[in-house]
Amino acid sequence: xxLDRQHTVKQLLLxxxxxxxxxxxxxxxxxxxxxxxxxxxxxxxxxxxxxDNTTVFGLVPTLGEASADNYFFTYPYxxxxxxxxxxxxxxxxxxxxxxxxxxxxNTPYQQVxxxxxxxxxxxxxxxxxxxxxxxxxxxxxxxxxxFAFYNIAQxxxxxxxxxxxxxxxxxxxxxxxxxxxxxxxxxxxxxxQQIIQDLDSAEFFLPSGEPNAYRNRPVRIxxxxxxxxxxxxxxxxxxxxxxxxxxxxxxxxLIDYNTLxxxxxxxISLLNAETLYQASFLSGAVGSTPxxxxxxxGFYPSTRIDTGLxxxxxxxxxxxxxxxNYKPPDLSDLKGSYAxxxxxxxxxxxxxxxxxxAEGAARAKDAISAMADIDTLLSKRWRTGTFPGYIVGxxxxxxxxVLLERRKELAFRGLRWTDLRRLNAEGANDTLIRNLxxxxxxxxxxxxxxxxxIPPDVISLSTIAxxxxx
Numbered sequence: 001x002x003l004d005r006q007h008t009v010k011q012l013l014l015x016x017x018x019x020x021x022x023x024x025x026x027x028x029x030x031x032x033x034x035x036x037x038x039x040x041x042x043x044x045x046x047x048x049x050x051x052d053n054t055t056v057f058g059l060v061p062t063l064g065e066a067s068a069d070n071y072f073f074t075y076p077y078x079x080x081x082x083x084x085x086x087x088x089x090x091x092x093x094x095x096x097x098x099x100x101x102x103x104x105x106n107t108p109y110q111q112v113x114x115x116x117x118x119x120x121x122x123x124x125x126x127x128x129x130x131x132x133x134x135x136x137x138x139x140x141x142x143x144x145x146x147f148a149f150y151n152i153a154q155x156x157x158x159x160x161x162x163x164x165x166x167x168x169x170x171x172x173x174x175x176x177x178x179x180x181x182x183x184x185x186x187x188x189x190x191x192x193q194q195i196i197q198d199l200d201s202a203e204f205f206l207p208s209g210e211p212n213a214y215r216n217r218p219v220r221i222x223x224x225x226x227x228x229x230x231x232x233x234x235x236x237x238x239x240x241x242x243x244x245x246x247x248x249x250x251x252x253x254l255i256d257y258n259t260l261x262x263x264x265x266x267x268i269s270l271l272n273a274e275t276l277y278q279a280s281f282l283s284g285a286v287g288s289t290p291x292x293x294x295x296x297x298g299f300y301p302s303t304r305i306d307t308g309l310x311x312x313x314x315x316x317x318x319x320x321x322x323x324x325n326y327k328p329p330d331l332s333d334l335k336g337s338y339a340x341x342x343x344x345x346x347x348x349x350x351x352x353x354x355x356x357x358a359e360g361a362a363r364a365k366d367a368i369s370a371m372a373d374i375d376t377l378l379s380k381r382w383r384t385g386t387f388p389g390y391i392v393g394x395x396x397x398x399x400x401x402v403l404l405e406r407r408k409e410l411a412f413r414g415l416r417w418t419d420l421r422r423l424n425a426e427g428a429n430d431t432l433i434r435n436l437x438x439x440x441x442x443x444x445x446x447x448x449x450x451x452x453x454i455p456p457d458v459i460s461l462s463t464i465a466x467x468x469x470x
Contacts, residue, residue: 044133047118051140051217056114058216058279060346061104063088063095063452064155064417065281067443068432070306071334075437077303090434090441091449093469100457103282104155108148109174115145116177132207136217139205143218143226146198147279149173150230151346151414153191155452156467159421160234165189169451172464183462192234199227210251215271215278215347221247222277225348228356233418235426241360244353251276253350254380257318266336267322279347280339281414305332305411312408316386317378319408334412344412351377352413355406359399367398374405381409421450 066088087095118141126134152171170191172183203223224247231240253273260267307330313320324332338345358373371390392398424445432443451467
């Protein structure tokens, strides 16, 4: 390595350590602790180790799911919650009330920083003997940065809309590890343009083939799956369908739920066949969401799954007893997830791709293809020999069926909040209601409250404009 590049890499490492030192005094951007025996990352293996840090990567924000309609609290339990959780549950205008150190913001930007450390450190081209490893690292870092940017945008920026492309209410786009330039909000158009640009480049650089054995290193199909998710959130349904199709052509495995032990607390293994990229919700960290722990009914029996959601599962639908501890009429609670934990799964999996491809087909008025994907999925979800298959009379009925199955299959995946935002923008007109001791709280379709406030310490330490929540 030449001296100039070695000096640059040393500066990047010092930035990592410096931010870690600052974190020991102030709960903010990074949680890394300084160490006297850290070596300067100079090799591709060093950069791989940075990206393999699962205490930094593989974690997604929780406030969107906390604000969605998949669950409810009893009033006595709600009274015991932290201020943030209480306020998020009832869609209060000021959720944080002065609380800083919010991991829903800090952790994704920590991921962005570490991805940028690798991208800056790798330089512009690989050595002649390391092309494959360099490409994989470049692609992984770009994927992880895009994954973080997207997750931030789903909580702290308005939903994508072509009428808002030039509105500067996007997220700060940090594209280098240098922490000195001030942050500013991008436009909505720039936010999604950067996410797509990173994922397009990641798709080019990442290796082809089946998912990595440990599911923490993305391959090309993970980038395609993420592009499908992003385009769906943008309501660009033909592109979402195309990327879902590309990924499924390369890898289409589904778990037959009949092979799982429904009596287990966590029936689905961590390294299951469907997962393309493993990630889970933030939990346990300072500033993360205690409601996630509350969702595990064995720990906090005052938290329940939405009654309407539970009633939508047929008795022969195994998801009812694999995703939940089923206790009718309204006492069900969350069971193990694709993260092999009661902490919900926030990564990418093939079942989501079947549903994206089906929705794209339905919106293209191709009801036959849409129902073919739904039937393929549900044949692996119902008890053997009991699924009758869907018969629909129109593309609109096919779309309604797909959206119902999407809600049932992908509950507690961190996707419901984004779905509510995009579907209400198309006229779904879903009003959310909370009932606490007889007091009703409502969230109207397309409300400003669908964009959560930026944490107060971020606002006070920058010139970033706060979201309006009337």
